[in-house]
Amino acid sequence: MCGRYVMARAVGDLVAELEAEAEASLELRASWNVAPTSDVPIVLERLIDGAVHRQIHVAAWGLVPGWAKDAAVGVRAFNARSETVAEKPTFRAAFKARRCGVPVQGYYEWKKSPDGKTKQPYFVHTPDGALITFAGLYEWWKDPSKADGDPGQWLLSCTILTMGSPPDGELATLHDRLPVPLDREGLAEWLDPAAKDAGALLAAALDEAWGRAAAWELDPVSSAVGNVRNNGPELIEAIVL
Template sequence: MCGRYVMARAVGDLVAELEAEAEASLELRASWNVAPTTDVPIVLERIIDGAVHRQVHVAKWGLVPGWAKDPAVGVRAFNARSETVLEKPTFRAAAKARRCGVPVEGYYEWKKSPDGKSKQPYFVHRPGGELITFAGLYEWWKDPAKEDGAADQWLLSCSILTMPSPEEGELATLHDRLPIPLDPEGLAEWLDPENKVPAPLLEAALAEAWELAAEWVLDPVGAAVGNVRNNGPELIEAVAL
């Protein structure tokens, strides 16, 4: 599962690391406590004038399919299970044609205490602080209440794909779900806008995910991260247990 994460990179740094492009007006708010329904950066590829362009956009975290009557459905669709994503009406169209990457600097997960009375938050990240890019989906939703041409007529939203956690190792003790990471090669394949057959792409991503996640570091952090109103670099500082 991924329900809270960190993304504090500047636009220029993010674009460079993802080998992408972005509009000069794109703004990203640094956040050490990103929560569902907030605006997050995503990377996707589009075919423009016959050429593939990799772009960074800002999307609402929580997928709103084009057929939805209300954007509130996105509240329940910030994660998509790999086992059912190709069949679920909310996700299956996006899986075929609107796949994206969701870059993060790490994410938070809560581990239950042995007595089950409390939970200890952990910050999960790569050892050198490099980006992790999760497999994701995106959608465009047209607001019927807005006039054609209105600046806010279209809502861009996204979801992060998850898979079962490995049966052994630290991640297995943390949560039974794991967001699916992609390496650079896997990201290129996942984003390919000309590939409309998602099953092999998902299978390839799943085959590499546990190996990529094996290098992640799990740092115990303070309880302050549990409140979405708290936001600052102190949230990812490791604490002694």
């Protein structure tokens, strides 16, 4: 699964790395301890006057479907299982038509000790610190308690797709789930608003996912990351066990 991650890149860096555009007023808060319900950057593509535009937006992490009575639904919907995403009421509409990428610099996962009494956090990242983009979904939700025209009437939210861990290797010892990574070509296919067969897109992403994840490194880090109030670059510094 993916319940905490790092995103401390500036807007300009994301625009360049993702070959996207962003509004001049867009602001991102650097975070080394992103938790569900936080505002996070996502990348998506839209058709505007017949032309495809790749854009960066800020969304609440935890998908709120259009039919929800309140935004609290998103608290439990920060991950979507790839095996069931097409059928689950919370995700199926977004899966068909509102796919996005969620850029991260790495994510945290906790590994149980042999006696099962404690958990050691690890920071999972690329060897060179390159950006990782996870397959995600986004959704717009209209707050029924707000009047038409209210700036806060519409909420943009997102979720990250997950898959089963590989049968062997270091990642397999960490957790039985991991987020679905996309390379540059895979991201372009996933975001394409003209692509209608979401199932085929997901299958293609999953076919390559274990190979991409095999290059990731796992560093043990301080237990301080377990408290969302702790937030700084020291959280990703490797420690000696």
